[in-house]
Amino acid sequence: MSKEVKPVSMSMHPLGGRTEVTSDQEPLCVFGTGDMGRSLGQRLLQTGYKVTYGSRRPHGCGPVPQGAQVMSYADAAHSANVVFVCVHREHYGFMEKLASQLKGKVLVDVSNNPEQNLYPEANAAYLQKLLPGSHVVKAFNTLSAWAIQNGPADACRQVYLCGNDAEAKQAVSEVATKMGLTVLDRGSLSSAQELEDFPLQLFPEWKLPLQIAVALTAFFFFYVLIRDVVYAYVVQGKDISFRIMVSLANKVFPIVSLIMLALCYLPGVMAAFLQLYRGTKYKRFPNWLDRWMLCRKQLGLLALAFAFLHVLYTLVIPIRYYVRFKTWEYVITQIKENQTIKFDTTVAWRTDSYYSVGILGFALYLLLGITSLPSVSNALSWREFSFVQSKLGHVTLFLCTLHTYLYGWDRFLRASTYKWYTPPGFMLSLVVPSVVLGLKLLLLLPCVDRRVTRIRRGWERKEHDEEKTLLT
Structure with a gap:
């Protein structure tokens, strides 16, 4: 049996409509008429199959895409060499029972499980064991039915596949x-488990940043709650x-935002000092x-989200009842006391500078x-992206x-600022960014910057020491 797909010539409608086929079409089979099966079939028809x-x-x-035929499993298996299996593992x-009809055919397993580690083996591996005479390929499971139906116009372009037969x-x-x-291509069918676990992951790259954000928010919320509300009571x-609903929230959000922004740049500074200490860039970081x-990208986006909240909460301050x-x-x-207040230029400068x-x-x-x-970073050169x-x-x-320093101004000199001998939250938020900026200033010193640049261009202290030894 030949597993090659015949070439198809077609003209696509610019808006993704039905194609007009100008040569022989390769018949394809889809097992299952659910959402995935219908979307996949519709896209295949639009492609010219x-x-x-x-x-x-x-x-x-139920309804199937116009132009497709519906048969029993046994009859449909005879109609094509490539069969898309759009049914659940169970x-x-x-x-x-169709082993003889499916022998030698290519079975494309598109299934996923509702949760990880539900079965001892991957669905594709299980299907290959059921039908050893067929050639099982795991593919299309990382795309949703909606994404397949919309096609590449929706930027869902990647299809991962794996299988034992080239x-x-x-x-x-x-x-x-x-x-x-x-x-x-992800290799043999042994990679099927990885492909099946991929759609079940819930923001894997966001796990650590979210944990940091939640921990910082919880800590500073209770810290400010104790210093302000509990202390007053x-x-x-x-x-x-x-004041918990707006005032305390508007204190916590900027604190967390500033610390998380500093945490985006702290590891880069630490990496530079580690390279200076080692004298090479060829040793792996911890x-x-x-x-x-x-x-760092996820940390920065979460920090921006907290900054947005701070801006929104600040905008509602003038309309608050309190x-x-x-x-x-x-x-x-x-008015009752017939008093007037003299305009303070210093305060005006400070508040305007703060804003x-x-x-x-x-x-x-x-x-x-x-x-x-x-979509934006891909349009930038590496130098432009690095500059920004x-x-x-x-x-x-x-x-x-600096915005936070201007907010605090001279409050650190007042005894009333340290309720129960604890510093206010905004003072704690200045620790990490101040350290990062101080270390960055050290790296900008010409003597230090020159050494870091040489190391990142391939220079190693060990080679330099060996050269000095040979010269002496």
């Missing part, structure tokens, strides 16, 4: 390529618990540092977030840190 569906109820399986049993994989690759998709006898550096009440209370008191620096920092923050999007993410990134960190 003849499609035959296999169903346990040929006359009552229903594979019927195919054992000709069978080639046949499936040709079909995927004609559908406008990019094929990535215990020491002053005031119930200001209503695993924890590698992992940290690989999740703020309006205190404003009118203060105005009425001044201006914050606005500039947030604007660069947005630029960092936008350039981290794949590194140089402008450190400028962003400096502006946000």
